[in-house]
Amino acid sequence: MIDNFENEFFGIGIQNGKTPENLGVLWRSAQNMGASFIFTIGNRYAKQASDTHNAVKAMPYFHYDTFEDFYNHLPKGxxxxxxxxxxxxxxxxxxxxxxxxxxxxxxxxxxLSKKAIEKSHFLIKFKSELSINVSVAGSIVMYDRGINKPRFIRASG
Structure with a gap:
C-alpha cells in the first residue's frame, strides 16, 4: 500500500481534562478550525453543554484510558x-x-504527564505569563496552524 504523506490532517485532545466545559469549548473550536478528530486520555466526558455545535457527533471522537494506549494508536505518519x-x-x-x-x-x-512530555516529537509553548485555560490554549494552537506558515514534512521511511 502506498501512503501519501502529503495529505494534511490533525487531531487535538486533552490528557486528564479537569472539566467537561473545557472539552466542549475545545471541541467546538476544533470543529471550526478543521481538526480531523478529537480525543481524551484519562477522564472521559461524553457530552458537554458548551459543545453547542455537537462536534462530538460531527467528527471522530476517541477515548483512551491511558497515555500508552493513546500513544500506541497514533495515526501512521x-x-x-x-x-x-x-x-x-x-x-x-x-x-x-x-x-x-x-x-x-x-x-x-x-x-502533561512526564511520559507524554518524553514521547512528544515536539513540545511547543506560547507567550503567557501564567498558564491559561486548556481550551483557550488549544484554540490558539489551532489558529496558529491555520495561518499561512510553512509546514514541517516528516521524511518517509
Whole structure:
C-alpha cells in the first residue's frame, strides 16, 4: 500500500481534562478550525453543554484510558506535538507545524504527564505569563496552524 504523506490532517485532545466545559469549548473550536478528530486520555466526558455545535457527533471522537494506549494508536505518519510551558518547548510563534500531527494538551493544574512530555516529537509553548485555560490554549494552537506558515514534512521511511 502506498501512503501519501502529503495529505494534511490533525487531531487535538486533552490528557486528564479537569472539566467537561473545557472539552466542549475545545471541541467546538476544533470543529471550526478543521481538526480531523478529537480525543481524551484519562477522564472521559461524553457530552458537554458548551459543545453547542455537537462536534462530538460531527467528527471522530476517541477515548483512551491511558497515555500508552493513546500513544500506541497514533495515526501512521503523525507526529505528537505536546503543548506545555517548559523551558525546552519551542515557541509557537516560530514553530513549523507538521503536516500530519496530533496536538496533546494537559489539564491546567497538572499539565502533561512526564511520559507524554518524553514521547512528544515536539513540545511547543506560547507567550503567557501564567498558564491559561486548556481550551483557550488549544484554540490558539489551532489558529496558529491555520495561518499561512510553512509546514514541517516528516521524511518517509
Amino acid at each position: 503523525a507526529m505528537l506535538v505536546g503543548v506545555e510551558l517548559t523551558e525546552d518547548a519551542e515557541p509557537l510563534e516560530t514553530f513549523k507545524h507538521p503536516k500530519r500531527c496530533v496536538y496533546l494538551l494537559g489539564a491546567e493544574d497538572h499539565g
